[in-house]
Amino acid sequence: MSKYIYSAEPESQIPVILNQRISERGRAKHLYHFLSGNAQAQGIRVMEIDMEGLCSAAVATIAGKKVIGIEKTDSAEEKVFSLAHELSHIHLGHLENHSDADKCERQADFAAGILLRALCLAAV
Numbered sequence: 001m002s003k004y005i006y007s008a009e010p011e012s013q014i015p016v017i018l019n020q021r022i023s024e025r026g027r028a029k030h031l032y033h034f035l036s037g038n039a040q041a042q043g044i045r046v047m048e049i050d051m052e053g054l055c056s057a058a059v060a061t062i063a064g065k066k067v068i069g070i071e072k073t074d075s076a077e078e079k080v081f082s083l084a085h086e087l088s089h090i091h092l093g094h095l096e097n098h099s100d101a102d103k104c105e106r107q108a109d110f111a112a113g114i115l116l117r118a119l120c121l122a123a124v
């Protein structure tokens, strides 16, 4: 049974310049594997699934395990941003405290942007 679920809403857009950086030289797939590998090393399960049009991604605690669902039909760039966004929810403690959902979404977008910019600069 899921305890909490957060979603990256369809209107949660990747800033254009960041999207270009993620796309350069096929970087999106490398970033996605890097982030999902790190997530799984922390015991966070990442699954690409059919989100049935509800959202592009979500995170939940299921039977004590953190699980991130990513829309399988999204572009590689969208998947990278969604994964960074959902990881940010986990690391910002939003699964434990989500009293201000709008603020949590802004914080997760902000943290995802910083993380991905840093990874692009590091040329992961």
Ligand SMILES: [Zn+2]
Pocket: 006, 007, 008, 009, 085, 089, 104, 105, 108
């Ligand atoms: Zn979110």
